[in-house]
Amino acid sequence: MSIKSISAVCAVSLGLAGAAFAEYPERPINMVIPYGAGGATDISARTIAEPLGAAVGKPLVMANVTGAGGATGSVAVQNAKEDGYTMLFARVGSHSVNPAMKATLPYGLDDFRFVTVYEINPVACAVSPSSGITSMDDLVAKVNEGGVTYSSSGVGSLLHLAAVMVLKEFGVEEPLTQTTHIPQKGGGAAATAVLNGTATFLCTNSSAISSFVANKQLVPLMVTTKEPVAGFDVPTAADLGKPALHQLVGWTGIAGPDGLPDDVADKWGTWMAAATQDAEFLEKMTARGSVIELMSPEDANAFIEGQYNTFRKLVDELGMRIEG
Amino acid sequence: MSFLDSIAAGLALVGNIESFLALFAGVAIGVIGGAIPGMSATMAVALTLPFTFAMQPITGILLLLGVYKGGIFGGSIPAILIKTPGTPASSATILDGYPMAEKGEAGRALGMALWASCTADVISNLSLILFAGWLASFALSFGPPEFFTLILFSLTIIAGVSGESLLRGALSALLGLLLATIGLDLVYGTNRFTFGDPNMMGGLNFIAVLIGLFAIPEILAMVWNPTAHVGKARSLGKNWVSFAEYRRSFKSIVRGSFIGVFLGSIPGIGAAPSAFLSYSEARRTSKNKENFGKGEIEGVAAAEAGNNGVAGATLIPLLALGVPGDVITAIIIGAFMIHGLQPGPMMFILNVDIIYGLFIGLIVSSVFLFLIGSVAIRGFKYVADIPKRILIPAVLVLCIYGVFAVNNNIFDVGVMFVMGWVGYLMVRYHIPAAPFLIAFILGPLLEDNFRQSMLMSGSDPMILLRGPITWFFWTLTVLTVIAIARAGVRAVRGAAVLSGDLDD
Numbered sequence: 060m061s062i063k064s065i066s067a068v069c070a071v072s073l074g075l076a077g078a079a080f081a082e083y084p085e086r087p088i089n090m091v092i093p094y095g096a097g098g099a100t101d102i103s104a105r106t107i108a109e110p111l112g113a114a115v116g117k118p119l120v121m122a123n124v125t126g127a128g129g130a131t132g133s134v135a136v137q138n139a140k141e142d143g144y145t146m147l148f149a150r151v152g153s154h155s156v157n158p159a160m161k162a163t164l165p166y167g168l169d170d171f172r173f174v175t176v177y178e179i180n181p182v183a184c185a186v187s188p189s190s191g192i193t194s195m196d197d198l199v200a201k202v203n204e205g206g207v208t209y210s211s212s213g214v215g216s217l218l219h220l221a222a223v224m225v226l227k228e229f230g231v232e233e234p235l236t237q238t239t240h241i242p243q244k245g246g247g248a249a250a251t252a253v254l255n256g257t258a259t260f261l262c263t264n265s266s267a268i269s270s271f272v273a274n275k276q277l278v279p280l281m282v283t284t285k286e287p288v289a290g291f292d293v294p295t296a297a298d299l300g301k302p303a304l305h306q307l308v309g310w311t312g313i314a315g316p317d318g319l320p321d322d323v324a325d326k327w328g329t330w331m332a333a334a335t336q337d338a339e340f341l342e343k344m345t346a347r348g349s350v351i352e353l354m355s356p357e358d359a360n361a362f363i364e365g366q367y368n369t370f371r372k373l374v375d376e377l378g379m380r381i382e383g
Numbered sequence: 384m385s386f387l388d389s390i391a392a393g394l395a396l397v398g399n400i401e402s403f404l405a406l407f408a409g410v411a412i413g414v415i416g417g418a419i420p421g422m423s424a425t426m427a428v429a430l431t432l433p434f435t436f437a438m439q440p441i442t443g444i445l446l447l448l449g450v451y452k453g454g455i456f457g458g459s460i461p462a463i464l465i466k467t468p469g470t471p472a473s474s475a476t477i478l479d480g481y482p483m484a485e486k487g488e489a490g491r492a493l494g495m496a497l498w499a500s501c502t503a504d505v506i507s508n509l510s511l512i513l514f515a516g517w518l519a520s521f522a523l524s525f526g527p528p529e530f531f532t533l534i535l536f537s538l539t540i541i542a543g544v545s546g547e548s549l550l551r552g553a554l555s556a557l558l559g560l561l562l563a564t565i566g567l568d569l570v571y572g573t574n575r576f577t578f579g580d581p582n583m584m585g586g587l588n589f590i591a592v593l594i595g596l597f598a599i600p601e602i603l604a605m606v607w608n609p610t611a612h613v614g615k616a617r618s619l620g621k622n623w624v625s626f627a628e629y630r631r632s633f634k635s636i637v638r639g640s641f642i643g644v645f646l647g648s649i650p651g652i653g654a655a656p657s658a659f660l661s662y663s664e665a666r667r668t669s670k671n672k673e674n675f676g677k678g679e680i681e682g683v684a685a686a687e688a689g690n691n692g693v694a695g696a697t698l699i700p701l702l703a704l705g706v707p708g709d710v711i712t713a714i715i716i717g718a719f720m721i722h723g724l725q726p727g728p729m730m731f732i733l734n735v736d737i738i739y740g741l742f743i744g745l746i747v748s749s750v751f752l753f754l755i756g757s758v759a760i761r762g763f764k765y766v767a768d769i770p771k772r773i774l775i776p777a778v779l780v781l782c783i784y785g786v787f788a789v790n791n792n793i794f795d796v797g798v799m800f801v802m803g804w805v806g807y808l809m810v811r812y813h814i815p816a817a818p819f820l821i822a823f824i825l826g827p828l829l830e831d832n833f834r835q836s837m838l839m840s841g842s843d844p845m846i847l848l849r850g851p852i853t854w855f856f857w858t859l860t861v862l863t864v865i866a867i868a869r870a871g872v873r874a875v876r877g878a879a880v881l882s883g884d885l886d887d
Contacts, residue, residue: 091791095710096425096426096428096429096432096710096714098713101429102432102717102721105432105433106436109433122791123429123790123791124790124791124792125585125790126582126584126585126586126588126790127566127567127581127584127585128567130581130584130585131581131582131584131585131790131792134581135791135792160572161572163573163574165581208838208839213567213569213572214567214568214569214570214571214572215572239838239839239841240838241527241835241838241839242569242570242572242835243835244569244831245713247650247706247707247713248650248651250706251650251651251706252526254523254704254706255523255524255525255526256526257526257527257835257839266720269725270705270720270725270726270727271705271727273725273727273729274705274725274727274728274729274730275728275729276704276705276727276728343436343721346720346721346722346723347720347721381571381572381573
């Protein structure tokens, strides 16, 4: 083999390597869903996966890595290689409520780089019809009488924090002592607890209780968004003069490990812009009560940071942080 | 709209080749998915879900229901053949199904599993159609105190599956309760026994524990003594269950079905406890009690009736209240929502055609289950004829793959092997594994509901006696404990008489 042909081979392989480096992705991308199959995050992730896969041009390998309120899956991505081939579907619970509430969490917001937030879920508060409560004022009056309880999908979940934050905004001084938190295992169980009278009220993603509201099994009291939510004939936080509650929404986004290169993050921005235009995706997500709102990597980071700080402030003020 | 009109509307909706094809495909996917260890019915349903988005609502939902029903039955196939439950619901089927396969009666066990499953399925579907409204209102009267008493009662199952020694059974149950405490504390959110490892924060994975406890000890025993099985006839799986055996077990099947219907209509319990409760009741009332756990066909029948009885009944809270009873129905409810349907009381008024369409589809699904199940058994039962030295390594590969696939987590595979050694030691010291499993499932439920009750009442224990349902289960628990104690005393006396100790 002559020198010439060796150098030719070298040149070709170098060229290939260069091309491969420039063209992320060159192989399938692992997408970690930190919550169980059939949950809000899972359905959202699998719905975006279709148009997103088309935009990426390489297969997306979806894997549910569940446990500990999203922590197990999040840790899996935190420790992954920072090459953009392992990405996480981050959720409000795993990436703003949990870090704000749990001192023992093995990760923080700084361990991730968010490339987008694409879905916002309005939060709604509701009671059972038999409680006789029909407005937030009624609820606050009941709280002052005592004996009010609220359910959640677990300690350190969005539902847990949401109930406390709403009460605090409506002038309840000591939400932790004036009411009782009855944690359940999962969002479905939390709604059932209000249905069967175990708890007085809950604040959760509007999509989780929209069928109960439509069937008049639950009475909604308010939604936390600026705009009204379809199917919820109740005042918004803006109507009630509580703009601080606009921060209290659920969301789904995509994140990679902290050291994710800029060009990878940019690529995700372009892909997501294409994917969220997909008519079928929009239709399915809106049918479930989600608001599709695409954020650029910078906006997403700012949004999550802002929500985290609000939550953290409330948690520190009330002494809700879990240290053990 | 009259009843006949509703049925006609339902028929019009499902009376097309597409719906039946979807249902048939669903049952087939379910049986195969359920038969792969670690795949489980839940994952089969979750993986099928995206395919239903593009379908008509009724077609898509029938497909998912088919997968669900097929999956619950399919799980019994590996439980009987290789002692590895394909889905947690079929863990009770191992107790008698695997010993039967060991005796060369795999065909009979599988046949009985199919017949019992289909019978329970029919009973469960009919209960859904006839009593949905009534059972749904009953389900809503189950708060944490009622749950607590129900689960307390269910813990008496331990006595039923302990085998010869109640003490050994209790020891096994204690071990299960202990390991179930690993993970996050429900009320305070603090870590318990996680040793700072994020992998432990979610608790030990149930399927990893299950497979580790039952399948791995077989493999370890084989490694320890590779030629132990030589000379023992394990084949052939050719025999088939007879109608006389079915008739003999019929009472247990019907009882198991109703236990399934009852537990299925209450959200949050699931199919595995139902199968164990049905099994233990069958054993308690059976004439040949001693044969249970050694390959009694009635045990297989009771366990399978118990888990399939749940399948139709979990749709009761789903359709009547919009409340999903377990993980699988939570996924199915997602399918309803994607199509803009909102399960609940209003659905019986607004979408009565869909409701009746589903009812018709469900009844047909029992027939499909029987047909597809028969074919599947014919295919799978030859696994029993494979020589053990070839089968066992294959099972090991399947276990590792299956446990990894549940959560895509290598840690779970480690849990499986550790539990495998625990299970192996338990077998060597004659400690039964079933009580461990029951305690592992029910322990956290017992604790959570107790603590939720205490939160509700401000730590007043009187809430545990708050209504007729709690009184009922307290009475049942006390009566069962007395019965167990008496049986124990009698057994000791009997032994004493036999050994002549009472002669003076």
